[in-house]
Amino acid sequence: FNSREYQQLRIDPIHEKAFICNYKEHWFTVRKLGQQWFNLNSLLTGPELISDTYLALFLAQLQQEGYSIFVIRGSLPECEADQILRIMRVEQQQRPKLIGEDEAQRMSVQQTSDPGHTADEVLLDEDEEEIGKALALSRQGMEVEDEEADLRRAIQLSMQGGSDPAVTAGSSQESGGSEEQALTAEELRRRRQAYFDSGTKPSQ
Template sequence: MEVIFHEKQEGSLCAQHCLNNLLQGEYFSPVELSSIAMQLDEQERMRMAEGGVQSAEYRTFVQQPSGNMDDSGFFSIQVISDALRVWGLELILFNSPEYQTLDINPINERAFISNYKEHWFTVRKLGKQWFNLNSLLTGPELISDTYLALFLAQLQQEGYSIFVVKGDLPDCEADQLLQMVQVQQTQRPRLIGEDLAVRNQRVQATEEDEGTRVLDGSAMMDEDEDNLQKALALSRQQIDMEDEEADLRRAIQLSMQGGLCLDATESASSSQPQTSETCTQESLTQEELRQRRQMYFAKQQPSKPEHQESAEN
C-alpha cells in the first residue's frame, strides 16, 4: 500500500491532510489554506459592512476571531469547499434528506469527506477498492464494498457530518495501479496514539530487560568477588602451613647440627675445657627446638592422646 499517498496527522492540520489524501498529493499547504481563509474573512467583513461600519453587528463581527481558521491549524468547511472548487469539485451533504431521497448506493460514488469535532478525514475509492485515509491512522485502511454503507452509517450515528465529493478527481498513480491489481490487508492500521503507546511499552520492556541483565551481572560480580576472597584466604592458610613446615625443617636441621656439636664437644672435653656460657647457649637452643616441634605436631594432630605426648616428652 506504499503507492497510496497518506499524510499522517501533524498538529491540528487535519483539513490539509484531508485534502491532500483526497487528491493523492501535496496539493495544499497551511499557507495556501490560510490565504483562502483570509479571503473568506474579508468577503464576510465586506458583507457585514454593507449594513454600516458603525452598526453594532459590524463592530461585534470585527471583534470576533476568524470562523474560517484558528492558530491551531483548523480550517472550516468553507475553506475546504473553496479549495476543492479550484479543481472543479463540489461537496454535497450526504446526511441531508435531499441527498438521501436520491437513494444512491455509496459504492457508486468516488469519495467522501467526514468531520467530527473539528477533525476532517477522507474516504476515497482507488481503483476498485475503498480506503479510509484518516490522518490519525498509521496507514490506509481497506474498506470492503459490503462494509462501506455500514461504515458511513456508523459515522452518522456517532455524529459525523459526511460530504459527498462530486466531480472528476485528478489522476493519480495509486488509482491507475489499483485498477489492475487489488490490495489485501492482513492487519488493520492502528491509531497513531495507540501505535505510539505500543512502541513506548516495547521500549520500556527493553529497558527493564537491560536493567535485569545489569543486575544479574552485578550479582555475578559480587559472587566472583566472594569466591576471590575465599581463594585468597585459602592461599594465605597454605602459605602459613608451608612456612611452618619450612621452620620445622630448619629446626630439625639445627637440632641435628646441635647434636653433632655436642658429640664433638664431649669427645674433646678432656683436651679442651668447655665454658659454662657455651653450654648454657647450646642447652637453650635445644630447648627452643623441642618446643617448636611440639607446637607444630600439636597443630597437625590436635586430638593426640596424652600418653603419646608423654612418650614424646
C-alpha cells in the same frame, strides 16, 4: 448518507465512489481507488485499507461518533493511485497508527519505568546493573577460590606434624634431655601468617 432519503434508497456503500466525513472542524475522505476502499484521514500515518465487508460497519461507527457523512457522486479527478490500483490490488500487513501514537506510548513507558529518565537511559541503567551483578558474582567466586587455596595449604602444613618447623617449636633442653614442645594455637597462627606473607618458611 445520514439522511432519511438516502437510507430509504438502501444503496450498498461499496457501490459509491467516495465519502467526505466531518466532525466539528475535522474533515477527511473515504474513497475507492481502483477496486479498493481507503480511509484517507490525515490524522493517520498513512492510508488505511478498508475491506468491502467492513466499509458499511466503518461508516456506521463514524455515525455513532457524531460524524456527518456526505456521499460524493459525479466524475472525480484522476489520480495516479487510482490508475495503479485498477491494475493491481494491494494488501496491508499493518494498520496505520494515529500520528503521535508511538511517541505517546514511548512517553508512557518512560514515565512508568522512571519519571526522571528517558527510555534509553532506563535500558542503559538495567544493562549496567546486570553487568555489576555478574562482576560481583565473579569476584565472589575468586574470593572463595582464594580462601579454599589458603585452607588447603594450612591443612597440608598441619598434616606434616613435628617434621615441619612451622608446626613444631625448636628443641629445648629440660632436665638434661631434649624434647620438642607443641606450639600454642596463637603461635601456630602467627608462624603460618608469616609463612604466607613472606613465601618462605620462618626460621626456628
